[in-house]
Amino acid sequence: MNTSLLNKEKGEMKDGNKHGKGKMDFANGDKYTEDCVNGIRTGQDLYIFANGDRYEGQWKDDKKHGKGRMDFANGDKYTGDYVNGIRTGQGLYIYASGTRYEGQWKDDKIHGKGKMTYANGTIEDGMWSNSSFVG
Template sequence: MLKARQTGQLWKKWDEKAQKTGMHKTVFFVNGDEYTGDWKDNKRSGKGTQRWKKTRLIYDGDWRNDLRHGYGTMAQPQVGSHTFRKLYAGGWKNDKRHGYGTNYFSEEEYYEGEWYEDKRSGWGRMYYRDKSVYEGEWYGDKRNGQGMLRLASDDRYEGSWKDDKKHGSGKFFYLDKGQLLRGTWIEDVPKCGMMEDFGREGAPHMTKYPIPECKLANPRHVIDDAVEHATNQDS
């Protein structure tokens, strides 16, 4: 009986050693991937670093139940160099970018702001390759809601967006000419509105003549009718 109990105790010890729990130096997978960090119940949980052989991507950060969860960074080694290019730094939830984080699409383009299930959603700022910057609301990885797009020329649009396009009421500032268009956009196209001078005297490419005064008895009524017509055509 004593020998049987000892055998059972040894079996339990061997089983405990076989379980991945706590801190391990490095665990190598059969596909060439490797992980260094914390484990719990045979799953990556806690702090750890994962290296994928096929994509050469490296994740360093928080884990929960074998998924990236918490705060972490993704990076990729540069070809022919010992340096790394950061791809993302921020929040994760269930293996997806979630919460606040910064994603680097390239050296010239990156986004900093809120994420929801791997998509830009909420408030965020996007820096584009052409030096333009969008700051505002996002939903489903597209500009949706209220936002401001500033072009490299410093001209800018402030207003409504839908599915990555100017859509709804907005204002476009032609700062180089000293003019402002207040109007309605449908799928990136201005359909109606009023143009007025805006800082014309200090504009670098000031127009030759100022915009003449509108003589309509009720210009607001005319604009409202035009907006209703444009909206009905879109719907």
Template structure:
């Protein structure tokens, strides 16, 4: 990858972190223009268009794809690495809803390190396996969770802080999780300063160990 393009990829990730959708769009257009100036064009029967490096009639290397209304890629785009016609390596993907993923891919699936920014404003930065959050990552949707994940669910050790304005605003939990629920040993801290450290099952306290 040329040094200039590497720098743009790094800037793209920073823009996602800073919630700068306008600058992100500028970067995607820039990358598209870079590839238009040096790559081949593949036009598919469904109306999708690929611009970039090609080998044996398939996208291979760096390339950009999008599509007109009614095509497979209508309203969606991907700019990044390809191997034998599949998304593989590093790239930026945007779907019809406006969600953006920037990170590593393995044969058309988010796999490795990646940052996802949903159109709703929620985000996730961390490990992915087969399009699911898996490993360690940080999610933000008003509330914040930093910890382990297993196939899209909070599972293992993790820290959670409730969002401002919620029923439990200011409270936090640090401990074990299973299938998206507080299960195992953990410490629950109240906004009042009191805390509970003990066992949880399906998100509920089991036993009383409250400290003031």
């Protein structure tokens, strides 16, 4: 995290590092409520992006890791697993259009067993590869 872009920071410190609960306001408008251990985001946190996106969930070693929810400014929503900052594992993605996908993710793509239910009622249930339905 580039702390030179901070407007305001407050929170607990230990041995010169952020440690415990804190808040950060960035020059670009991002806001972050954190739980840090020795200066590294770890735990349950909230990050609000200047563009209106919002992530609430688990962090490990400064990356989204574990269970989390991302609400996008365009109305899309993702709830599910993150590994080292990317969607990997089980997740539910609800598009603003009403289409929804529930199933497996890998490397930020729909990949594995899953079900896409389109807003018009069409369903694709089966295997996905790199965000494409394969049957």
